[in-house]
Amino acid sequence: MCKCKELNDCEEALPTRDDFIKEFRKLDSSSELWAELFACDSCRQRWIVEERAEADHQSNKAFKIDDSVNWLKHDTRPALAEWLISEHGGLCEQQCTFTGCEAKALKNMAVCVQHGHPIYKWGSTT
Numbered sequence: 001m002c003k004c005k006e007l008n009d010c011e012e013a014l015p016t017r018d019d020f021i022k023e024f025r026k027l028d029s030s031s032e033l034w035a036e037l038f039a040c041d042s043c044r045q046r047w048i049v050e051e052r053a054e055a056d057h058q059s060n061k062a063f064k065i066d067d068s069v070n071w072l073k074h075d076t077r078p079a080l081a082e083w084l085i086s087e088h089g090g091l092c093e094q095q096c097t098f099t100g101c102e103a104k105a106l107k108n109m110a111v112c113v114q115h116g117h118p119i120y121k122w123g124s125t126t
């Protein structure tokens, strides 16, 4: 039995990346994105799993994906934003202090999730 169904669209690959992907089969990889595409052996859920994020003192994130054909173009930002917001314990009532930004700031922070975390490395140019 795998845990894919219980997991969110964005998860940290814990306790270790190797452990997280141990029941997964590797389908593809991208050296440009520093990520690999996996399929769960039990439920066939596709996952994008980052690699080498620890070089940036970040945890490797894993993202659920449905369209594995276009996985390199998959926008991971919505799932990542959701994860970051829950990491911060939610949003506060204040607006982001970034000029022109109307998003709500993260709890105990002055800025919103986009402006507080410049780690949206995929799809950020579109």
Ligand SMILES: [Zn+2]
Pocket (backbone or CB within 6 Å): 002, 003, 004, 005, 040, 041, 042, 043, 044, 045
């Ligand atoms: Zn699974």
Ligand SMILES: [Zn+2]
Pocket (backbone or CB within 6 Å): 096, 097, 098, 101, 102, 103, 111, 112, 113, 114, 115
């Ligand atoms: Zn903002």
